[in-house]
Amino acid sequence: MKPIIQTLDLNFQGHSETVAAFLVVSNDEVALVETGPHSTFETLKTACQAAGHPLETIKKVFLSHIHFDHAGAAWTLAAMGATIYVHPFGEKHLIDPSKLYNSARQIYKDEMDTLWGKMEGIAPERLHATQHGEKIPLGNSEMIAWHTPGHAVHHIAWQFEQDLFVGDVGGCKIGTGIVVPPCPPPDVDVEAWVESILLMKNLPVKRLHLTHFGQVTQIKKHLNQLERRLKRWANWMKPRYEKGLTANEITPQFQAFTDRELTRYGIVGEHKAQYDSANPAWMSVMGLMRYWHKKKI
Numbered sequence: 001m002k003p004i005i006q007t008l009d010l011n012f013q014g015h016s017e018t019v020a021a022f023l024v025v026s027n028d029e030v031a032l033v034e035t036g037p038h039s040t041f042e043t044l045k046t047a048c049q050a051a052g053h054p055l056e057t058i059k060k061v062f063l064s065h066i067h068f069d070h071a072g073a074a075w076t077l078a079a080m081g082a083t084i085y086v087h088p089f090g091e092k093h094l095i096d097p098s099k100l101y102n103s104a105r106q107i108y109k110d111e112m113d114t115l116w117g118k119m120e121g122i123a124p125e126r127l128h129a130t131q132h133g134e135k136i137p138l139g140n141s142e143m144i145a146w147h148t149p150g151h152a153v154h155h156i157a158w159q160f161e162q163d164l165f166v167g168d169v170g171g172c173k174i175g176t177g178i179v180v181p182p183c184p185p186p187d188v189d190v191e192a193w194v195e196s197i198l199l200m201k202n203l204p205v206k207r208l209h210l211t212h213f214g215q216v217t218q219i220k221k222h223l224n225q226l227e228r229r230l231k232r233w234a235n236w237m238k239p240r241y242e243k244g245l246t247a248n249e250i251t252p253q254f255q256a257f258t259d260r261e262l263t264r265y266g267i268v269g270e271h272k273a274q275y276d277s278a279n280p281a282w283m284s285v286m287g288l289m290r291y292w293h294k295k296k297i
């Protein structure tokens with residue numbers, strides 16, 4: 001039987017095509033790539049049920065990385081008996097998410113629950129720290145883990161035959177829009193990201209699956225555009241960071257800079273709201289400031 005890949009739209013914050021999870025069915029085995037945040041857990045549950053694969057049947061969950069919009073509901077799947085495959089650097093934060101949760105709480109404050117929901121610890125025996133190049137059997141095929149830092153040090157791109165699930169290291173591209181690099185703190189690293197882009201370009205795959213959002217078939221064009229824009233954003237930030245401007249001063253300027261780019265490509269209204277929701281400007285400001293800070297010390 002041919003494997004099936006199905007994109008599940010988690011309808012994050014009421015926006016369609018903003019945050020995805022993916023069902024992968026190989027032979028009679030069902031896996032999930034990404035879980036979305038816990039705040040969209042009911043949507044995930046309903047979508048899996050509607051696809052004929054209720055959550056109880058999912059025994060393997062592959063996470064691109066541990067940010068809330070990708071991994072926030074992993075603990076619920078683990079509690080139902082699934083094994084969670086994660087980068088070795090992410091494992092301890094899933095066992096004890098208090099550091100992750102508390103630092104996010106300082107940023108999001110009262111919005112924490114509505115944006116992300118709850119995050120509870122995962123029992124160590126339900127976690128599998130996955131090495132670079134490791135192959136995990138799935139049905140009559142396998143998932144291959146490619147460590148791909150740049151967006152986060154704990155990032156994995158998962159290859160399933162000729163499909164590659166690229167999490168955030170493959171950028172955000174919504175509908176017919178442009179590809180943009182989500183640059184959150186604390187470990188955006190432009191050089192590492194460029195190396196990961198090269199790694200992805202050299203894989204024998206035909207499709208990329210973006211968590212934000214969906215399928216890309218023009219892989220080289222997409223990844224070249226991502227690399228160019230990542231460098232452009234980082235270079236835009238450099239003189240402002242060096243001048244000693246604060247994040248509060250830079251954010252409106254960066255928002256205007258990226259808005260101009262979106263408008264130029266006809267991305268307005270709800271389409272722009274999808275981009276802002278998947279990749280808020282203030283977040284990339286914080287991440288890129290930290291990147292230049294780390295390069296200085």
Ligand SMILES: [Zn+2]
Pocket residue numbers: 065067151152168182184
């Ligand atoms: Zn992320």
